[in-house]
Amino acid sequence: MRISDLRLHPVAVADAPLRSSYGRHAPYALRTIVELVTDEGLIGISETYGGDGPLAALEAVRSRVVGMDPFQLTRLWLDFSGDAAAEERDVAGGRSQTYLVPGENPLDRHTRTYAAIEVACLDVIGKALGKPVCDVVGGRARDAVGFSAYLFYKHAGGGGSGADAREDEYGECLDPKSMVRQAKQMIRQYGFREIKLKGGVLDPDIEIATIRALREEFGPSFPLRIDPNCAWSIETSVRVGESLREELSNGGYLEDPTATLESMAEVRQRLLAADNTTPLASNVAVTCFAQVPEAQRLDAVQIVLSDPHYWGGIRKLQQLAHLCEVLGMCLSMHSNNHLAVSLMTMVHAAAAAPHLTYACDTHYPWQTERDEVVIGGRVKFTEGKVKIPDKPGLGVDLDYDRLARLREIYDRLPYRKRDDEAEMRAHVDPNWKRVLPRW
Numbered sequence: 001m002r003i004s005d006l007r008l009h010p011v012a013v014a015d016a017p018l019r020s021s022y023g024r025h026a027p028y029a030l031r032t033i034v035e036l037v038t039d040e041g042l043i044g045i046s047e048t049y050g051g052d053g054p055l056a057a058l059e060a061v062r063s064r065v066v067g068m069d070p071f072q073l074t075r076l077w078l079d080f081s082g083d084a085a086a087e088e089r090d091v092a093g094g095r096s097q098t099y100l101v102p103g104e105n106p107l108d109r110h111t112r113t114y115a116a117i118e119v120a121c122l123d124v125i126g127k128a129l130g131k132p133v134c135d136v137v138g139g140r141a142r143d144a145v146g147f148s149a150y151l152f153y154k155h156a157g158g159g160g161s162g163a164d165a166r167e168d169e170y171g172e173c174l175d176p177k178s179m180v181r182q183a184k185q186m187i188r189q190y191g192f193r194e195i196k197l198k199g200g201v202l203d204p205d206i207e208i209a210t211i212r213a214l215r216e217e218f219g220p221s222f223p224l225r226i227d228p229n230c231a232w233s234i235e236t237s238v239r240v241g242e243s244l245r246e247e248l249s250n251g252g253y254l255e256d257p258t259a260t261l262e263s264m265a266e267v268r269q270r271l272l273a274a275d276n277t278t279p280l281a282s283n284v285a286v287t288c289f290a291q292v293p294e295a296q297r298l299d300a301v302q303i304v305l306s307d308p309h310y311w312g313g314i315r316k317l318q319q320l321a322h323l324c325e326v327l328g329m330c331l332s333m334h335s336n337n338h339l340a341v342s343l344m345t346m347v348h349a350a351a352a353a354p355h356l357t358y359a360c361d362t363h364y365p366w367q368t369e370r371d372e373v374v375i376g377g378r379v380k381f382t383e384g385k386v387k388i389p390d391k392p393g394l395g396v397d398l399d400y401d402r403l404a405r406l407r408e409i410y411d412r413l414p415y416r417k418r419d420d421e422a423e424m425r426a427h428v429d430p431n432w433k434r435v436l437p438r439w
Contacts, residue, residue, distance in 0.1 A: 021200030023420030044124030049103025126393035200231030223251030
């Protein structure tokens with residue numbers, strides 16, 4: 001069996017005006033749906049970052065991909081290795097996402113491009129063998145994968161624009177009370193049992209009050225975590241960690257409170273000196289294999305947030321899980337805006353990684369049925385978990401009518417990359433600029 005064609009489908013997905021330390025989300029998030037067509041009629045799919053950069057990177061490997069045997073993933077990695085392996089080895093190579101959102105860092109371009117091809121190949125392999133992807137890569141450690149309720153401060157609006165504007169399902173949320181309302185609504189709909197707050201948006205004291213309000217509402221049986229995306233100084237990080245010592249205990253964590261591994265290490269040391277064992281997590285300071293031992297040596301990060309999209313695919317994520325286990329570190333999973341194809345990639349990756357120790361992140365509640373691209377519509381959550389489907393491959397297939405609609409929206413958009421700062425200047429503050437630390 002050989003790959004006979006590579007099809008790339010850039011799409012635009014309605015996105016609510018969510019806030020983070022990077023700025024504000026645009027009315028549409030950009031994604032790319034990848035299809036690998038084989039000479040035997042099987043089609044494998046994947047989903048990755050969108051816009052001109054990721055699309056050009058995929059086009060650049062077309063000649064490497066067309067004609068390959070989809071089972072020969074090691075050979076494909078070797079073909080990429082002169083570029084992608086170098087991205088993995090260089091600790092100081094700029095792979096940090098401190099200043100760049102996922103999908104926009106040119107220094108992980110080859111690794112995430114390989115990941116998109118690998119996942120589509122695994123989908124082909126699963127379909128050829130009649131097996132789910134997680135079983136193709138060694139079998140599952142769990143039959144369902146748990147996710148957390150991913151809460152965001154947000155402005156009014158449900159995403160999209162003009163006649164395509166979406167209903168504002170969750171409403172404006174810029175204070176503790178409205179965040180509790182958002183959490184209750186999301187948990188009622190999806191059944192999540194863990195909660196993550198995207199911080200770094202409001203004054204730290206308001207975000208402390210928000211976490212406390214969530215604890216008061218849901219009690220200690222719901223682990224809490226907060227992620228300010230490096231918006232805080234070392235001093236503020238320590239103060240917040242101390243203020244939320246109880247709320248972030250029992251399965252919670254403090255994620256990327258400040259920039260750089262060295263600063264994270266100082267926060268950790270100062271918290272430990274106060275007998276505060278709140279673990280620190282990261283998907284910003286630790287984004288490639290070379291950074292993992294350094295993070296462990298400094299004791300800067302106790303939980304690595306993996307992501308098959310920029311760590312190099314599902315098999316690389318399995319390797320990361322084993323590395324974390326050997327080094328005594330924990331593992332969770334990062335999320336970006338995504339559709340069902342990426343969600344199922346995450347589900348299979350998490351199912352096949354025994355050392356997954358925390359519920360995964362997901363943006364899936366922030367997208368709607370109108371923006372789904374798979375047959376049958378939205379993926380179902382039960383008690384905060386997604387079950388491994390019985391179908392072969394990833395377990396989802398493209399609905400080409402839905403796909404065409406999102407492609408039409410993409411073609412109408414005036415932008416081809418994510419720029420949260422520009423959205424802030426356009427809608428909130430004309431002089432806004434991302435500054436680290438902000439507090």
